[in-house]
Amino acid sequence: MSTENGLKSGSNLEKILKAGHFAFTGELGPPRGTDAAVIREKAAFLKGNVDAVNITDNQTAMVRMSSWAACLLLLQEGLEPNYQMVCRDRNRLAMQSDILGASALGIRNILCLSGDHQKFGDHPQAKGVFDIDSMQLIGMIKQMRDEGTFLSGAEIAAPPKLFIGAAANPFADPFEWRVFRLEKKITAGADFIQTQCIYNMKKFKEWLSLADDMGLTEKTRILAGVTPMKSVGMARYMQSNVPGMDVPEEIVKRLQGVGKGKVAEEGIKIACEQIEELKEMKGVAGVHLMAIEWEHKVPEITERAGMLPRPTID
Amino acid sequence: MIVAKRKPFEEIKKMLEGYKRVLNVGCGTCVSVCLAGGEKEVAVLNAEIDMVRRLEKDPVELGELTVERQCDREYLAQLDDKVDDYDAIVSMACGVGVQFLAERFPHIPVFPAVDTCGLAVNLSVGRYAERCRSCNDCILGLTGGICPVTMCAKGLYNGPCGGSHKGSCEIGADQPCAWNQIYERLSRQNRLDDIRKLTPAAEWKDQVPRTLIQPGYEKL
Numbered sequence: 022m023s024t025e026n027g028l029k030s031g032s033n034l035e036k037i038l039k040a041g042h043f044a045f046t047g048e049l050g051p052p053r054g055t056d057a058a059v060i061r062e063k064a065a066f067l068k069g070n071v072d073a074v075n076i077t078d079n080q081t082a083m084v085r086m087s088s089w090a091a092c093l094l095l096l097q098e099g100l101e102p103n104y105q106m107v108c109r110d111r112n113r114l115a116m117q118s119d120i121l122g123a124s125a126l127g128i129r130n131i132l133c134l135s136g137d138h139q140k141f142g143d144h145p146q147a148k149g150v151f152d153i154d155s156m157q158l159i160g161m162i163k164q165m166r167d168e169g170t171f172l173s174g175a176e177i178a179a180p181p182k183l184f185i186g187a188a189a190n191p192f193a194d195p196f197e198w199r200v201f202r203l204e205k206k207i208t209a210g211a212d213f214i215q216t217q218c219i220y221n222m223k224k225f226k227e228w229l230s231l232a233d234d235m236g237l238t239e240k241t242r243i244l245a246g247v248t249p250m251k252s253v254g255m256a257r258y259m260q261s262n263v264p265g266m267d268v269p270e271e272i273v274k275r276l277q278g279v280g281k282g283k284v285a286e287e288g289i290k291i292a293c294e295q296i297e298e299l300k301e302m303k304g305v306a307g308v309h310l311m312a313i314e315w316e317h318k319v320p321e322i323t324e325r326a327g328m329l330p331r332p333t334i335d
Numbered sequence: 336m337i338v339a340k341r342k343p344f345e346e347i348k349k350m351l352e353g354y355k356r357v358l359n360v361g362c363g364t365c366v367s368v369c370l371a372g373g374e375k376e377v378a379v380l381n382a383e384i385d386m387v388r389r390l391e392k393d394p395v396e397l398g399e400l401t402v403e404r405q406c407d408r409e410y411l412a413q414l415d416d417k418v419d420d421y422d423a424i425v426s427m428a429c430g431v432g433v434q435f436l437a438e439r440f441p442h443i444p445v446f447p448a449v450d451t452c453g454l455a456v457n458l459s460v461g462r463y464a465e466r467c468r469s470c471n472d473c474i475l476g477l478t479g480g481i482c483p484v485t486m487c488a489k490g491l492y493n494g495p496c497g498g499s500h501k502g503s504c505e506i507g508a509d510q511p512c513a514w515n516q517i518y519e520r521l522s523r524q525n526r527l528d529d530i531r532k533l534t535p536a537a538e539w540k541d542q543v544p545r546t547l548i549q550p551g552y553e554k555l
Contacts, residue, residue, distance in 0.1 A: 201531055205493065
């Protein structure tokens with residue numbers, strides 16, 4: 022089922038991808054407190070520079086302001102949110118009710134994730150829910166939107182309108198299975214994909230080419246993940262401590278090579294080069310920029326990467 | 336088998352505060368095999384309790400008895416004429432045994448001396464690894480004989496997640512990624528098509544207390 026104009030959700034992101042533009046999305050992590058100003062300040066740096074903004078859902082299993090609430094604050098600032106939802110913290114009842122609420126508030130994009138294990142967060146003794154997994158979450162939202170029924174089969178009065186996203190990590194193992202997992206997410210209903218941050222471009226290309234061979238790049242829209250490195254320490258941390266991250270030694274060496282005070286600039290330079298390269302890559306429909314706690318650098322990166330002005334579609 | 340681990344002594348001691356005559360009941364089946372609550376462990380715990388309570392000038396009269404199985408009425412019957420000599424019972428059986436004992440003797444407080452850890456295999460003497468969560472809806476036929484409900488830290492039905500790294504789970508290098516193992520086994524058996532299809536959301540059958548009646552035994 023789609024709306025009269027042939028759109029599934031009518032989100033800006035959906036329209037931009039449908040029109041064939043190279044999409045550019047950003048990310049914003051809600052605060053560990055109630056200060057809405059934090060969101061507004063971060064949003065100001067993103068406004069006009071990205072097509073939609075991912076709002077993380079208790080990322081790294083740390084308690085933060087709820088994703089839907091931060092999405093609403095973003096809507097009030099005139100930005101389009103991409104509501105992230107993880108399977109770790111909610112069962113199917115809570116998920117479906119939050120999905121209805123999100124759609125009612127005007128949220129039109131949703132990204133379905135498993136969620137980092139609770140062990141990593143500030144409540145490692147919490148019970149992980151995982152009532153359904155990310156694959157099943159994608160399918161459930163598609164069912165709610167397209168068939169107008171809950172997972173149980175009961176009818177929904179006014180079904181949600183959402184552009185459904187999923188994550189893909191080409192750098193996780195087993196590598197050969199990753200493209201089949203992508204296929205599975207597309208079959209479940211993923212309209213778009215956002216990938217893990219790419220540092221190993223060679224491996225990303227290999228994955229993309231396998232996806233392309235299977236015709237998957239025609240069936241969904243892949244947004245490639247980019248995260249600028251702020252420091253050598255961050256690069257080292259991501260290299261050894263962040264699950265599913267592949268940071269080749271050459272990236273670390275390049276950052277080390279520029280000397281003190283210039284590392285951040287080099288990190289931005291690498292990110293811009295990556296965006297330039299991804300822009301020309303067959304099968305890549307856009308970039309997802311995750312400037313972690315570096316939102317104020319987004320205007321500069323967007324400008325330098327030649328991503329401005331962002332297209333507007335009525 | 337069901338595996339269990341003895342509770343810290345301090346915890347057991349605290350539960351027994353104020354009781355002067357305590358019967359410690361072991362179980363001769365699972366917890367005996369996994370070295371947590373059999374005859375030997377009953378004797379060791381009683382020796383500890385006896386020594387500490389004597390030192391604290393609060394002696395306790397202790398009895399000990401290990402039955403074949405605490406989850407079977409037939410074996411609990413032998414306790415019927417003994418329990419009234421005591422004002423508390425300690426059970427070294429799994430949670431099932433503790434409850435069955437408490438149910439049979441509702442007038443006497445029953446305290447657990449072990450924490451029940453799960454359904455596990457015996458890796459070597461004293462080492463056990465969990466393999467089953469008794470979810471009541473076995474999918475091992477689909478997953479190459481490796482249970483993702485138990486062995487995947489997120490219990491995913493459609494794994495592996497993005498945290499699978501070089502065969503390990505994101506929670507730690509020591510924990511194998513169950514879905515990586517499933518992938519490898521099914522790959523070897525040319526059965527990967529089984530997991531290319533979406534496995535639908537589980538219909539949890541373990542969310543209410545379960546009673547099992549085998550076919551043919553309905554009226555007994």
